[in-house]
Amino acid sequence: MDTVGRMDTAPSGLAALLLLNLLSGWSMGLTILPHPAVVEKADDDSVMLECRFRLDSADIGPLDIEWSRAPPDPTASQIIIIDYSGDRIYDTRLESMKGRVHFSSPDPKNGDASINITRLRPSDSGKYQCKVKKAPGLQLGDTKLEVLVKPSTPTCYVDGSHEVGKDATLKCLSEGTPPITYIWTKQGSLKSLPPTATADIILGTLKMKNASQDYSGEYKCVAKNRVGRSECVVRFSVSYPSNNAGKIAGAIIGVLLALLLIALIIWCILRRRKKKSYEKEQPYEIREDVPPPKSRVSSARSYTVDSQRSSLGSMSPSNMEPYKSNYDRLATEDLERPPAHSPNLTPSYKVAAPSLNRMGAVPVMIPAQHRDGSIV
Structure with missing residues (x-):
């Protein structure tokens, strides 16, 4: 009897299981299909945030679709970007996203509520939420968007000597969202790097020791991160050292000659000023080229009269x-x-x-x- 009882209960258990599966399928309702949870894009690119859904026959209410973005402040409410309600699309209310966001499908009620965002900016990064509602069903879908800055055009240059036997370093610098890696390659027929070269993919340097003329050529640096890449090319020419001793001697001689010329000019100026100062200090001298004529010897008479006149000229008549x-x-x-000098002459009157x-x-x-x- 126990065996017969087991056989009678087996069909009933199988039927109950089939009925349970059938009822669960009928009660699934509104469902949002799987989509990427994280999306990475470069700035100035475009991105599509997926939100595809499936309705159930039991969902008889109006369809409402709403896209929002989480604010920087976790305690604040969601910021609505774009929504669909009553068979009508309402554009974004954010000034920073006007003209850059729209639904991917012209009729979202067909099951595609995905949106496109164009001309991405780093400020567009954040957590986006898609909400689909059709009574009695309600489903939410989250997507994290990361807008990355691709590497800028690198700056390549040679830091060090270009002479044979010396060490040199090639450097490559770029800006963008880290991490940025740098890859160095040599252009031309021989693309392999020199045997003494050591590359640093993080710092972007290429160090070469004991350089030879075979190291000469063009070197390309590629800077890349998760969303883009940029490159630059630098020319590295290795040559033998020039005769620096002759150049140094010539430079020293030139400097000495210049100093000598300056000293000579200064000496001439000082000498000229001293000469002018000496001429101003010398007084004018009156030279007597011809001696004055000798005065005639006056006679005793004239001397006596003149002497008497000079002695008594100032006397009054009284x-x-x-x-x-x-x-x-x-x-x-x-x-x-x-007269004494004419003894032979006698006055006539x-x-x-x-x-x-x-x-x-x-x-x-x-x-x-x-x-x-x-x-x-």
């Missing part, structure tokens, strides 16, 4: 009265006496004292003197 008679006598004797007065002669008086020599 003082001269006592000496008038003496003057007449002396003048008469002087005229009657022949005599002039009396009254006549001399009429002729304008000036009487000369010899004043009387005391014994002490003072004039009375």
Whole structure:
């Protein structure tokens, strides 16, 4: 009996299982299909955020679709970007995203609520949420968007010597969202790097020791991250060292000649100034080229008369009265006496004292003197 009982209950258990599966399928309702949870894109590119859904026959209410973005502040409410309701699309309310966001499908009610965002910016990064509602069903789908900055055009240059036997370093620098890796390659027929070269993919350097002329050529650096890549090319020429000793000697000689010329100019200027200063300090001298003529020797008579005139010229007429008679006598004797230097000549006439007065002669008086020599 136990065996028969087991056989009777087996079909009933299988039927119950089939009925349970059938009922569960009918009650699935609104469902959002799987989509990428994280999307990475480069700035200035475009991206599509997926949100595909499936409706159930039990969902009889109006269809509402809403896209929102989580704010920087976790405590704040969601920021609505774009929505669909009552068979109508309502554009974004964000000024920063106007004209850059729209539904991928012209009719989202067909099961595709995905959106496209164009001309991406780093500020567009964040967590986006797709909400699909059709009563009695309601489903949410989240997608994280990361807008990365692709590497800028690198700057390549040679840091170090270009001479044979010396060490040199090639450097490559770029800006963008880290991490950025750098790859160095050599252009031309021989694309392999020199045997002594060591590349650093993080710092972007290529160090070469004991360089030879075989190291000369063009080297390309590629900078890349998860969303893009950029490259640059630099020329590295290795040559033998030039004759630096001759250049240094020539430079020293040139400097010395220049200093000598400057010193000579300064000396000439100082000497000229000193000469002008000396000429200003010297007084003018009056030179007597021809001696003056010798004066004639006057006679005793003229000397006596002139001396008497010079001695008594300042005497007043009142003082001269006592000496008038003496003057007449002396003048008469002087005229009657022949000159000493002409003993053989005798005057042909005599002039009396009254006549001399009429002729304008000036009487000369010899004043009387005391014994002490003072004039009375």
